[in-house]
Amino acid sequence: MDAQLTPANDFTFCKSCTSTVTTNDQFCADCGYPLTGTEEEQKKFLMDKSYKELNLEEANRMVKKASYALYYVAGATLVGGLIVYGMDKTGLGSTVLLVNAILAVLFAAIGFWCTRMPLAGVITGTSLYALIFILNAIENPLTIVSGIIFKIFIVGCFIKGIKSAIEAEKLKKELNIG
Structure with a gap:
């Protein structure tokens, strides 16, 4: 043997x-x-690991804020559709409500997806938000400035979310977390 x-x-x-x-x-x-x-090398390793774990927690918090932003957009989209439907005098209110309801469900689903695939979810949500923003601006240029503070807040959350999701993935690799 x-x-x-x-x-x-x-x-x-x-x-x-x-x-x-x-x-x-x-x-x-x-x-x-x-x-x-050496004892010093072992302590340094453990301190570096703790530092990375803290950074990962912070990055995950920022990704969570981005997913909340997607939920806010979903809610605002649905409320906007309901308002247009309630004030409609042209007969297109039900169509606007249907489109906004579908978009709200999409944003909410992407927000939920962020818990599973943070980077892909935030990028997808940001892309959908940008596409809708551009299409609305083409249809009615005044929509660019309407609700600008809300839009700036949401875009800021998305940008921080993307940066944080990238950082979280990097830290997970360094910490050997699946």
Whole structure:
């Protein structure tokens, strides 16, 4: 029998991620913790990991704000459609309401999707918002300035959300989080 068996007592746990490692390993295969490093190297690794985890929490908070912005847009779109429907004198109110209701459902669905796929969700929501903004501006240029404060707030949330989603993905890779 040529196979070498490692005795059960040669196994230990990583101090950083609690993965099983052997006493011969220099670094944890899962997180990169310096198992045989100096105490200073080990402390530095743990401090860097804690710093990245805090940054990841902050990035996730900003992504959550972007998803909330999508919910706000969904609500505002639906309310706008209801207002147009209620004030309609041309007979097109029901069409506007239907289109706005569909858009509201889309924005809400994309907002929910942000919890699963943050970067793709925020980019998709931003793209849909920009497309609607452009189409409205072509149809009626006055819509560019109407509700400008709300639009600036929403675009700001989207920009921060995209930056934060990119940062969160980068940190997840560095922390070996799926």
